[in-house]
Amino acid sequence: MRLRALLDTDALGLRLLGGEDELDRSVRGVMTTDLRDPSRYLSGGELVLTGLAWRRDAADSEPFVRILVQAGVAALAAGEAELGDVPDDLVLACARHRLPLFAVHESVAFATITEHVVRQVSGERAGDLAAVVDRHRRMMTSGPAGGGPDVVLDLLGTDLDLRAWVLSPTGRLIAGSKEAGPALPAETCAKLAAEHLAATRTGRRGPYRVQLHGSTYSLFPIRSSGRSPQAARDVRETVLSDWLLAVEADAGDWPGERLDLLQGVTQLIAVERDRRDAARTVRRRLAQEVLELVQSGAAPAEIAARLRVAAPVLLPGLGAAPHWQVVVARVEWEGDQVDGGPVAQSLLEEVLVDPQATGPEPSDRIAVAHSGGEAIALVPLPAVAAEHDGSETGLLADALLQSVREPLSAGLDDDGRLTLGVSAAVHSAEGLRGALEEARHARRVAAARSGRVCAAGHQELASHVLLLPFVPDDVRRAFTARLLDPLKDYDRRHRAELIPTLEAFLESDGSWTRCATRLHLHVNTLRYRVGRIEQLTGRDLSRLEDKLDFFLALRMS
Numbered sequence: 379m380r381l382r383a384l385l386d387t388d389a390l391g392l393r394l395l396g397g398e399d400e401l402d403r404s405v406r407g408v409m410t411t412d413l414r415d416p417s418r419y420l421s422g423g424e425l426v427l428t429g430l431a432w433r434r435d436a437a438d439s440e441p442f443v444r445i446l447v448q449a450g451v452a453a454l455a456a457g458e459a460e461l462g463d464v465p466d467d468l469v470l471a472c473a474r475h476r477l478p479l480f481a482v483h484e485s486v487a488f489a490t491i492t493e494h495v496v497r498q499v500s501g502e503r504a505g506d507l508a509a510v511v512d513r514h515r516r517m518m519t520s521g522p523a524g525g526g527p528d529v530v531l532d533l534l535g536t537d538l539d540l541r542a543w544v545l546s547p548t549g550r551l552i553a554g555s556k557e558a559g560p561a562l563p564a565e566t567c568a569k570l571a572a573e574h575l576a577a578t579r580t581g582r583r584g585p586y587r588v589q590l591h592g593s594t595y596s597l598f599p600i601r602s603s604g605r606s607p608q609a610a611r612d613v614r615e616t617v618l619s620d621w622l623l624a625v626e627a628d629a630g631d632w633p634g635e636r637l638d639l640l641q642g643v644t645q646l647i648a649v650e651r652d653r654r655d656a657a658r659t660v661r662r663r664l665a666q667e668v669l670e671l672v673q674s675g676a677a678p679a680e681i682a683a684r685l686r687v688a689a690p691v692l693l694p695g696l697g698a699a700p701h702w703q704v705v706v707a708r709v710e711w712e713g714d715q716v717d718g719g720p721v722a723q724s725l726l727e728e729v730l731v732d733p734q735a736t737g738p739e740p741s742d743r744i745a746v747a748h749s750g751g752e753a754i755a756l757v758p759l760p761a762v763a764a765e766h767d768g769s770e771t772g773l774l775a776d777a778l779l780q781s782v783r784e785p786l787s788a789g790l791d792d793d794g795r796l797t798l799g800v801s802a803a804v805h806s807a808e809g810l811r812g813a814l815e816e817a818r819h820a821r822r823v824a825a826a827r828s829g830r831v832c833a834a835g836h837q838e839l840a841s842h843v844l845l846l847p848f849v850p851d852d853v854r855r856a857f858t859a860r861l862l863d864p865l866k867d868y869d870r871r872h873r874a875e876l877i878p879t880l881e882a883f884l885e886s887d888g889s890w891t892r893c894a895t896r897l898h899l900h901v902n903t904l905r906y907r908v909g910r911i912e913q914l915t916g917r918d919l920s921r922l923e924d925k926l927d928f929f930l931a932l933r934m935s
Contacts, residue, residue, distance in 0.1 A: 379405050379498045381453050381478055384425070390494060391486035392455065395469050397478025403452045408495040410488050414438070415445055422450030425495060427488045429457045436467035443471040453478035457488065527647045531555035534625070534643065538636075541626040544600070544647055545571055547618050547789065548728050548782035553647075562624075568784050570595060574622045575789030578613060585629045585640070596629035597622050600644045600651060614716045617789050618709065619724035621651055658727065664688040665745035665756045672810045673749075681807035688745065689758065702810065703772050704801040705730065705755040706817040708825070712793040722753035725786075725796070729778055730755055752821075754814065759803055775800040775820070775835035787830045795832075797825040802836040861931040864914040876914075879907045883919065884929050 382401040385392055394401075406423030409416070412431035420426075426446055433439065446454060454477055456464045464481045472479040482491065527544045534540040535555035543562055544553040549571035551561055562570075569590055574597045577586040585596040600621040623644050629637060668688060671681045685702075707726045709718040723746050730744045746755040759772050775798060779786075786796055799821030801813035816836050824832040865876045879897065883904075886893035894904045908919055917924040 379495070381405060381425075383498070384491075384495070385480070387494065390491050391483035392491075393481040393483070395464060395479040395481055396473045397453065397476065400453075400476060400478045403478065405452045405495060408492045410492065414442065417445050417449050420446070420449035420451060424451045425453050425455060425491075426451050427455050427457070427482070427491060429460050429488075430465075430468075431460065433465065433468070436465065439465065439468040439471040440474075443468070443475050443477055447475045447477055451477070453480060455480040455482050455491065457482045457484065459484040527553035527650055528555065530643055530646050543567075543624045545574075545622050545624055546728050547571060547575060547620060547622070547725070547785065549785045550728065550731060552621065564781060566590060568781060570597060570624050571622065571785035572788040573597065574599070574624075575617060575785055576791070578617050578620075579789060579791045581613070585625075585637075587628060587630055593626055594628045596625045596627055598625065598629075598640055598644050599623075600647050612716050614711055614794065615721065618721055618786065619728075621647070623647065660691060661745040662723070662747060664691060665747040665754070666749075668745075668756055668810070669747045669749065669754055669814075672814055675811075678807040681810060685807055688756075701759045701772075701803045701805055702813070703757045703759060703803050704810070704813040704817040705757060705773065705778075705798065706752055706814070706821045707755075707796065707798045708752045708821060709790075710751075710795050710797075717751065719748035719751050719753060722751075722796075723748040726753045726755050726798075729782055729798070730757060730773075752818075754817075772803045773800050773835075775824075775833035775838075779831055779833045783831045790830045795825075795830055797821050798833040799824055800833070800835040858931045858935045861915055861917070861928060862935055865911060868910070868914060874907075874910075876907060876911050879904070880911055880928060881932060883908060884925060884932070888919070888925065 380401065381403050384390060384405070385394055385401065404423060405425050407421075407425075408427065409419060409424045410427040411419065412429055413419075414432045416426070432442060443454070454472060456468060456479065458464065458481055464479070469479060482488070531542050531544065531553055532555045534542045542555055543551060545567055546552055549564070549568035551564075551567055554561060570588060573588045573590075574586060577584070577597070578599065585598045588595045588597060600623055601616070623640070625640065629640070632640075664684075664687070668681065668684050671684060705726065707722045707729070709722040709725060711718065727744055727746050730746075744755060744757060746753055748754070757773060778798065778800070790796060799817045799819065801817040801820070804810055804813045820834040820836060820838070823838065824834040827834075862877070865880065868874055869876050879893075882896050883893045886896060890901050890904060894901045897904065899907075912918055917928070919925060919928070
């Protein structure tokens, strides 16, 4: 706003004492001070309000005004409540330095002037930003993308002093304004995403306000530019795929105009999101074609030919088909009213991105199809990484979900589950069918576990313990009761420790010496306890079969 507009506002009670030729100066903010040197708190363009408490004698005015001019302030307004009239020495100093000077009537509070200036400046900035956003939207909807979400967030930072970030539903940082400073910590991003998903599941209208680490954040959903909030039949169809805009501010105090502006910003970012989804179409189609060939039992040569076509798209610049891993995911909701395939597809594309990666397009090398309610990802591994020997090569199931478990659990609420299985790396087209079955089996293992978000990898499938979840509950209960109940009953009646002794004996691989040392017992005492276990159960702990039965019973209990 201009100084002239302040002077024309009667309610502010301002009287011009000098600087009539400078009234077209712009005011960018307001500051109240009685410091002799307030320069450290000035950035330029302010209207400075002062009660003159800094002035002790006439000699103080010149250095005070000089400091304000060097800081680039727009004008000085001096209150008349303390001294009655503004001193002549201050009027002369302002005139020498061409600094506009106002007198503030004693009946007008500085807070009134401050509120008026802030409201006007904020409104003008919002109007300017709205025009820029609208212009940017028109450019983006009619041609190539103009810089991505970062451009829009920079506008929020420079024009409205708002720190803002775009986050994925798993809490991955997609974009942030330069004004926002250092990137949000991963833990903060995950918690904001969890709060957003939880609020969305309850049906609350955005923006959602969150208190976190002493700061207030307002969370705005970013929905597809072609979809209204009511377009989806069920919120579960989109809750795990929508981005969010996190703004470090309390939107509850904002006027309607600013809320409308932020909604426009989310729509602008949604255009970028739609562009990214459109770019994924080719990769999704390639994955679908390969998947259909693998499941139909096509010849390995035909699958290899398709992979050679896919490799340049998924791994541009490498020139050769790499090793591959298969990841299978399923999102299931109670009642089966929602097709979990597209939800799992969108979610798996996000989960497979390195959580440390930023930007909207780090998933260029991931192809995900969906079929029969499950999503299947064909993940290329660069040959350099895949040639290393060992089972730890490539994606690890637990690592995939480590950073996304909290937000996804909030989005799944109490009626959804995500289960995920990961295959080992395969070196050729011949191995893809086996890798797909391995990933599916691992996912079934994960589904047998408790929890809303579960995963299992190929490394675990080699253990017979992973077969336990597929044994019916009543069979497991009968098996463990037959072997362990006599020991538990004996321990309870005699205050003995047969169960701990059995566990230690098995963990010591049946070594009497190691087990006795571990339990701090004499070997003869250990032999007595093991004999009692064998007597109560009718088993022989020298036999491998009986040792295995006890081991499984303890694991199932």
